[in-house]
Amino acid sequence: MTGSFIRRTGIIFILLVLFGALFYRWIFPTYYYWKMEQPVKATQKLIQQGSHHYPKDVVVLTFDEQTTSSEELTDELSFRLTREGISLNRFWVDQSTLKQTQAGRAVQRLYNQTKQKSDFYTIFLTHGDSLYLIGTSIPDFKAAIHTLLPILVVATLIFLILLFGLVVLLVRNQIIKPITRLEQATRQISALDFTESDIQEENELSSLSQSISQMKDSLQQHELELLERNDRLKAFSANLAHELKTPLSVIQLLVDGEEMGLENPDFLSDINQQLIDMNELVANILAYSRQLKEELTFETIAIQELVTKELQQQRIIDPKFQIDSVIEPCELQTNESMLRMIVLNLVTNGMKYSLDQHMKITGEKKQQYYQLIFENSASEISQQQLAQLAEPFVVGEASRNNHLSGTGLGLSIVAQSLQLLGGKLTLQSTDGRFRATINLPS
Numbered sequence: 001m002t003g004s005f006i007r008r009t010g011i012i013f014i015l016l017v018l019f020g021a022l023f024y025r026w027i028f029p030t031y032y033y034w035k036m037e038q039p040v041k042a043t044q045k046l047i048q049q050g051s052h053h054y055p056k057d058v059v060v061l062t063f064d065e066q067t068t069s070s071e072e073l074t075d076e077l078s079f080r081l082t083r084e085g086i087s088l089n090r091f092w093v094d095q096s097t098l099k100q101t102q103a104g105r106a107v108q109r110l111y112n113q114t115k116q117k118s119d120f121y122t123i124f125l126t127h128g129d130s131l132y133l134i135g136t137s138i139p140d141f142k143a144a145i146h147t148l149l150p151i152l153v154v155a156t157l158i159f160l161i162l163l164f165g166l167v168v169l170l171v172r173n174q175i176i177k178p179i180t181r182l183e184q185a186t187r188q189i190s191a192l193d194f195t196e197s198d199i200q201e202e203n204e205l206s207s208l209s210q211s212i213s214q215m216k217d218s219l220q221q222h223e224l225e226l227l228e229r230n231d232r233l234k235a236f237s238a239n240l241a242h243e244l245k246t247p248l249s250v251i252q253l254l255v256d257g258e259e260m261g262l263e264n265p266d267f268l269s270d271i272n273q274q275l276i277d278m279n280e281l282v283a284n285i286l287a288y289s290r291q292l293k294e295e296l297t298f299e300t301i302a303i304q305e306l307v308t309k310e311l312q313q314q315r316i317i318d319p320k321f322q323i324d325s326v327i328e329p330c331e332l333q334t335n336e337s338m339l340r341m342i343v344l345n346l347v348t349n350g351m352k353y354s355l356d357q358h359m360k361i362t363g364e365k366k367q368q369y370y371q372l373i374f375e376n377s378a379s380e381i382s383q384q385q386l387a388q389l390a391e392p393f394v395v396g397e398a399s400r401n402n403h404l405s406g407t408g409l410g411l412s413i414v415a416q417s418l419q420l421l422g423g424k425l426t427l428q429s430t431d432g433r434f435r436a437t438i439n440l441p442s
Contacts, residue, residue, distance in 0.1 A: 009167060029141050033121075036138040040123055043134045044106060047127050059084050061133040070095050077133060081120075086137065088113055088120055101126045113137065182212060189216050192223060247274040296335045296420060303363060303370060303440075304329045306336070310343045311361070314351065321351050327363040330370050332440055338417045339440075343372075345414050346436050350376040353434065369423075369439045378434035386427055414438070 043058045054060050061080055063073060074093045081088065088111045100107045106125040113120055122135035189212070251274050257264055264270070304327040311323055332339075350359040354376040363372045381389075389411050415425045418438055426437040 032141055033138065036136070037121055040121055040134050040136050044123055044125060047125070047132055047134070057136055059086065059133070059135045063131045063133075064129065070098055073098075073131075081135075086113070086120060086135070093124070097124055098131075100124075101131060185212055185216070189219060192219075244278070247278045250274050296338065298333050298335055300331050301334050301336050301339060302329065303327065303332055303339075303372075306339060307343055307361065307363065307372070310340060310347060314344075314347050318351060320357060321354070322358045323347070323361065324359070325361040325363075327361070327372075328365055330363075330365045330442065332370055332442060334421055334440060338421060342414050342417050342438065345411070346372075346374045346438070349411065349436070350374055350434075353378050355379070355432075365442060366439075368442060370442045372438045372440070374436045374438075376434055377432055378429065380432065381429040381434070386429055389427055411436075 039055050039058050043054050043060060046054060047060075059081070061077060063076065070093050074091065077093060078088070078091050081091065091111055097107045097109070101124050104126065106123050109122045109124065111120040111122065117140045119138045119140065120135055121138050122133060125132050125134070251271055254264065254267055254270055254274075258267055307325065307327050311325060315321070315323065347359070347361075356377045359374065359376040361372065361374055363370065365371075411425070411427070414436075418425050418440075421440060423438055423440040426439075428435040428437070
């Protein structure tokens, strides 16, 4: 802005100087002499129209063209001009002038009046049988300039003062104030103060103000995200400590009972179950944390084959659990490992909490997405509990299959994984049925 403004101001001053030089060197003198010649030319028209009423500041002399030679005409005109108060340093009428007037053309001449410091502008022409001399004194241009110089100086000073005031006003409004506002905005941003409204400038600083506004919005959004993630991390850490403490406390009690000689025939199986729970918890934690930092690669996946393969593995784990599936074939652009983790968590979630050892899975292609629905019978869950199920370590109810009891990370992993894939998780609990619906971009 400053460099552009300086260039503009410099160009304006250069143009003003050039215009002033042209004006005082050519434009004003040309206009001055043109204006002073107008009475003579107006008198010429009056003579040609046959009028005998001439302006008072114009000298008009007439002669008989037939009886006058150039020498006699020069002497006679000099004498009569002197009588009119016109004293010329040198005056002559040559044969060329007479020939041109006789041919019907008007001849212009300019004679010097040194004593009067002026020029005598003259037109010779013939009209009828008479030769006319029309002339007027034109004050010297330099003398006129000296007369007008004080006025010109005053006008120039006023113009420069106004120009300087305009420059100061422009600098103040277009540079100083915007920069001050931008400086205040950057200070507030550095202090993590995002309470002010957006910065808007309408001059060359607009791009900078827009960049600062965008930076402010981005930093504000980033700060909110950091605060939210920090709160989630605190809650996650607290819940993790609690979940790890529970099996460790049980193991400690079992070991203490064994040391005190208390008979427990299920000692090894109980410890083994607690270790299995801890192992599952650690595996889920690793999956939960890994999805936050992995860079996803998308590939074409046949959704029917993927779901069918996962269901076969789960039937091996629990053959008594019945799973009905109707999956419409479709190819999706997605991440295979993350999609497998989503399907696995939703299937195992249904197996853990189903009341009748039965689960139904349907998949169909919608307009712009593919929808998978995992449905099983379950105890009624309140809307408040339903809204919290996707949070880490939140369990909706006690598991109906104790050996498959969960950690509360499954639905949280599903929700965050779907978010990374551009999908969405919807949970519903109505009429004794629990339904998890996922929508994936097709």
